[in-house]
Amino acid sequence: MNSRTDGVARTRGMFVGSASGAVSIAAHGLGGGVAVPSEQAVVLLLAGSAVVGAITASARTVGHPLLFLGAVLAAGQGIGHLTLTLASDHGHGLHLTPQxxxxxxxxxxxxxxxxxxxxxxxxxxxxxxxxIVVAVLSAPPVPDVRRWTPTVVRRLDPTIGWITRSAGGTRGPPALSR
Structure with missing residues (x-):
């Protein structure tokens, strides 16, 4: 199996396991069972749903995936119903009401x-x-390294030197005569 098929199979198992547990609780309550099961019943239901999800994820479906999903969901709900019936404190037996x-x-x-x-x-x-999201988030950060580039210093215009030399040099204080 390739990674995409494995991912789809794991997701299918997760959906089947969680739907089996949730529907077992809802159908059990709608059918006349206890609306809020005990803690022990919930723990056993979670374990049973996890097992159903793991089996679904590991099974290969070559043909008729809709029938396979229906069968696995029905089996998961049966396990859930049995778990809720045996672990709950009420006693309606293992029979299923029409509802x-x-x-x-x-x-x-x-x-x-x-x-x-x-x-x-x-x-x-x-x-x-x-x-894509995982690839972007798991990519190592790119360091912000700025390279040093030499800065060109602008030289003075040579015409200023010609002007100062033609005027006899730079001006200074008068010289003392003797």
Missing amino acids: MLAAHAAATVVGAMLIRAAERALLGVITSVLR
Whole structure:
């Protein structure tokens, strides 16, 4: 893989991992679960989302990237739902309510389409701009070294010397006679 493909894959993994966690919390709350999960549930959800993102970033998608994204998002949301259900203090069991299932399905479809659109349209531009910005910011500063150049001193016009010699020299105090 080249660096652009690696960057797109890492960004895809980041998007999938963060979307899985965020949608899991939202769909869990919309489906009748606890709106604000406990600290333990959030920590486990972050760990699960990071694992899903890392697996997505390392997987190669040769054909049908939209289906791959949908499958990975669905798996990530399933892991998120399971994590929130097991780690939360409420007990609605592992069953999915129709509202929760609809929220997960809609989020999977919309999320896959948005991530794919971001990959195709924006990531090439964003990667190019970021590459330029990083190159400019990481370039070593150019020292401001000014070279010494000799300054030409202007000489007096020689006609002034002719005028003073023709007048008998320079004028001075009168000489004393004896």
